[in-house]
Amino acid sequence: ETPPTSPVIPDADGQPIPPIALFGQNFHFGESSSTKNLLTGNYKIVWTGPMCPNLGKAWKRLGKMEKLMSERIDTKWRMKKKFKEQDRHFVGLGCDNIKMNRAVRNVMSDLSGLKKLVKDLSDQFDEYEGSKVFKDKRVLENKLVNERNGKEF
Known part of the structure; x- marks a missing residue:
């Protein structure tokens, strides 16, 4: 099913603005402020272009x-x-x-x-x-310690 035709609305440069939504046969959304009377009996809405479903969310x-x-x-x-x-x-x-x-x-x-x-x-x-000199030195130190301990007692 093709959407019904609507009048061409030009922008400031003369380029046609594509319709956002068409109601019934001859009403283009935004053409009249008295939409209540025009929409009476028009139950079918045909989307003809992209439209944000919730502009408030998009703005936020x-x-x-x-x-x-x-x-x-x-x-x-x-x-x-x-x-x-x-x-x-x-x-x-x-x-x-x-x-x-x-x-x-x-x-x-x-x-x-x-x-x-x-x-x-x-x-x-x-x-x-690890050398022999160190081992000999250790033996001498132990002897000296033993002699001192023997003299003290």
Whole structure:
């Protein structure tokens, strides 16, 4: 079943506006404010184009989307501002990012050197502890401890 024809309504540029809904045979929605009299006896509505079933919900969703987008833009702006403030703070302290980076890397290098030194000393101590000299030293220490204990009692 094809929808009944309706008069062509042009927009400001002269382009025809497609009808949204047709009631009965010759009434186009929006042509008259006295729709009560015209709709009497017209029980059949024919949709001829896309129409949002609930404009209120669509308006609310649009408002929520607008709010979310503005919050996102505000958040990006606040983050940029915060980073600029931190940069100014470090520059105000006399800190340069390149110099700070170099200093941190130098400290890390020194720390790795200290770790290597401690490991080497630990390895040398382990070698010394396993040697015959260390065992002889331990025997002497035990004898001295026994002599002291014997003198005390």
